[in-house]
Amino acid sequence: MNIRIGNGYDIHRLVLGRPLILGGVEISHTVGLLGHSDADVLTHAIMDAMLGALSLGDIGHYFPPSDPQWAGANSLILLQQVNQLVRSQGWQIGNIDSVIVAEKPKMKSHIPTMRDKLAHTLEIDPNQIGIKATTNEQLGPVGREEGIAVYAVVLLIVVPEKTQSSF
Numbered sequence: 630m631n632i633r634i635g636n637g638y639d640i641h642r643l644v645l646g647r648p649l650i651l652g653g654v655e656i657s658h659t660v661g662l663l664g665h666s667d668a669d670v671l672t673h674a675i676m677d678a679m680l681g682a683l684s685l686g687d688i689g690h691y692f693p694p695s696d697p698q699w700a701g702a703n704s705l706i707l708l709q710q711v712n713q714l715v716r717s718q719g720w721q722i723g724n725i726d727s728v729i730v731a732e733k734p735k736m737k738s739h740i741p742t743m744r745d746k747l748a749h750t751l752e753i754d755p756n757q758i759g760i761k762a763t764t765n766e767q768l769g770p771v772g773r774e775e776g777i778a779v780y781a782v783v784l785l786i787v788v789p790e791k792t793q794s795s796f
């Protein structure tokens with residue numbers, strides 16, 4: 630089989646005094662996401678989808694929230710490591726699709742920069758990354774602006790043998 634699919638989900642609480650970072654982009658807002666790391670919920674969901682596609686567990690296994698090493702971690706650095714793991718097993722990203730569920734702020738204008746940052750980290754083309762946004766129509770914790778959730782799906786494809794490198 631030369632394709633694998635994985636899905637990822639993450640949610641973080643919105644609190645005062647924290648930055649709001651999504652896809653490596655800091656977005657100006659009144660509240661930000663709480664977490665042991667930078668709480669970049671979009672990048673976390675993508676990492677879990679990549680790991681899930683290869684049945685490699687989840688991000689908590691590689692970067693335990695109990696480990697002080699990951700306090701305030703830049704999630705793009707973690708993504709780089711997950712990408713290396715995936716590539717070392719002979720796989721590369723075919724495409725990613727994701728949905729940010731957030732009541733506020735509007736994500737639309739930030740999405741091109743998120744795609745660029747993620748693509749740069751993953752060494753792929755921004756066209757391989759889909760990021761959409763929706764509100765939760767004021768329903769539930771996300772609808773009450775208590776948090777932001779992200780769903781992601783990743784398709785992995787086998788790296789052609791002649792372009793495989795050892796990591």
Ligand SMILES: Nc1ccn([C@@H]2O[C@H](COP(=O)(O)O)[C@@H](O)[C@H]2O)c(=O)n1
Binds near residue numbers: 736766
């Ligand atoms: N945080 C968000 C939420 C939504 N958008 C954009 O608005 C459109 C309409 O959202 P609904 O939840 O009302 O359907 C959506 O398709 C997005 O284009 C956004 O940018 N940021």
Ligand SMILES: C[C@@]1(CO)OP(=O)(O)OP(=O)(O)OC[C@H]1O
Binds near residue numbers: 664666668669693702
């Ligand atoms: C990357 C990690 C590292 O602590 O980030 P957190 O901010 O703790 O976020 P969460 O999605 O709850 O768990 C994943 C962790 O492994």
